[in-house]
Amino acid sequence: MRKKILAIQMVIVFLFTSLPIAADDNLQDLRDQADAAHVAVEVTAYELDETRAAIDQILEELMELDAQLTDAIRDMLGIEYALETAQAALEQTEYNRIIAQEELVRQNEAVRARLRAKQERGSTGLLSVVLQATSLRDFLLRLEYVNDIARQDQEMMAQLEATEAWIASLQETQARQLNSVEYLLRRQQDYVHLLEDMEAEREAYFAALVEDEERLAAWLAFEIEQAALMEAIWQEAYDENQRRLEEERRERERREREEQIRNLANLNGILQWPVPSSGSVSSPFGYRIHPIRRTRAHHNGIDIRARSGANIVAAEGGRVIFSGWSGGYGNTVIIDHGGGLHTLYAHNSLNLVSVGDYVSRGDVIALIGSTGMSTGPHLHFEVRFNGQFQDPAPFLGI
Numbered sequence: 001m002r003k004k005i006l007a008i009q010m011v012i013v014f015l016f017t018s019l020p021i022a023a024d025d026n027l028q029d030l031r032d033q034a035d036a037a038h039v040a041v042e043v044t045a046y047e048l049d050e051t052r053a054a055i056d057q058i059l060e061e062l063m064e065l066d067a068q069l070t071d072a073i074r075d076m077l078g079i080e081y082a083l084e085t086a087q088a089a090l091e092q093t094e095y096n097r098i099i100a101q102e103e104l105v106r107q108n109e110a111v112r113a114r115l116r117a118k119q120e121r122g123s124t125g126l127l128s129v130v131l132q133a134t135s136l137r138d139f140l141l142r143l144e145y146v147n148d149i150a151r152q153d154q155e156m157m158a159q160l161e162a163t164e165a166w167i168a169s170l171q172e173t174q175a176r177q178l179n180s181v182e183y184l185l186r187r188q189q190d191y192v193h194l195l196e197d198m199e200a201e202r203e204a205y206f207a208a209l210v211e212d213e214e215r216l217a218a219w220l221a222f223e224i225e226q227a228a229l230m231e232a233i234w235q236e237a238y239d240e241n242q243r244r245l246e247e248e249r250r251e252r253e254r255r256e257r258e259e260q261i262r263n264l265a266n267l268n269g270i271l272q273w274p275v276p277s278s279g280s281v282s283s284p285f286g287y288r289i290h291p292i293r294r295t296r297a298h299h300n301g302i303d304i305r306a307r308s309g310a311n312i313v314a315a316e317g318g319r320v321i322f323s324g325w326s327g328g329y330g331n332t333v334i335i336d337h338g339g340g341l342h343t344l345y346a347h348n349s350l351n352l353v354s355v356g357d358y359v360s361r362g363d364v365i366a367l368i369g370s371t372g373m374s375t376g377p378h379l380h381f382e383v384r385f386n387g388q389f390q391d392p393a394p395f396l397g398i
Helices: 002-018 023-131 136-266 392-396
Strands: 280-283 286-289 296-299 302-305 311-313 318-325 331-338 341-348 364-367 378-385 388-390
Touching: 023 136, 331 364, 341 364, 378 392, 388 392
Parallel strands: none
Antiparallel strands: 280 302, 286 296, 302 378, 311 364, 318 331, 331 341, 341 378, 378 388
């Protein structure tokens, strides 16, 4: 912190000693730089807020994607279970097929054996069986036996064909089911991979945003520090400039006071006596006991006793800047003679001029009266030079 203060002081010294003529311009430049630094802080703060809002949005999307991915994986597991069930059913069918195939082989062998036996015996073999009957009943029994053998052969062949057809149909059906489940599984796996890719993309974007947030936060802290430094530099420069201006003002006032003193010396006796009909001063300039309040107070002018209605004339030419009622002064006229010199005429019974009128030395401007805070007819006459009350006596040459 001490180093920063030292740096600020060095900048101020450079600006207001090496370039005193352009102090105001340099001060404005510093103000502009400080304002620019504050604007930069606002811009970066806005970017940081936007980045944080984007991070919040990405977090929401990630949470939604995570929920979707969880549901998709759960569905995929269900499909995998269905696939395993279908595969198990297919394996069971294959087992049944093997058993049936073995049975089919056995039946096939039986059929083949019977066929071979038929071939060996020929048709006469069966006929001889029938002809060897010893009675009609025996003949009928032997004939029935031959018919049963033929019927069994036909049934065996039909069963063989049915078994083959059933096995083929079952394998075809379960193969279709397996293919359908495998297709659903591939679709679900693709969907899961898509969600995983989207999640990975969002996570990468999220990581980039977090990195941007850290960078912007660090940069914002730096800009805030720079803005504070520029503000401190400007404030120090402003205070230094104000001190310089105050010193110049005091020096100017000192010179003006000296000039006023020199001018006052040249103003002795320049004003005309304002009440031509009377030369009596009833109360001089300075401290006195107030005639009404009965307290010690400063009398800012002189009182000239005169009869009511007597003329009051302008002590010097000038412009009327006030003509009207003024509290304890009563009816009052104030004339601006230029050069910082003003005269005031108070307690008048009637003002004869208006604001803006130009009067010449000796012109009648009002009549003697006793308006306002007054104990009798008289003129309260004041002289003001550069706003300061002056003793009218030297100006009147008395």
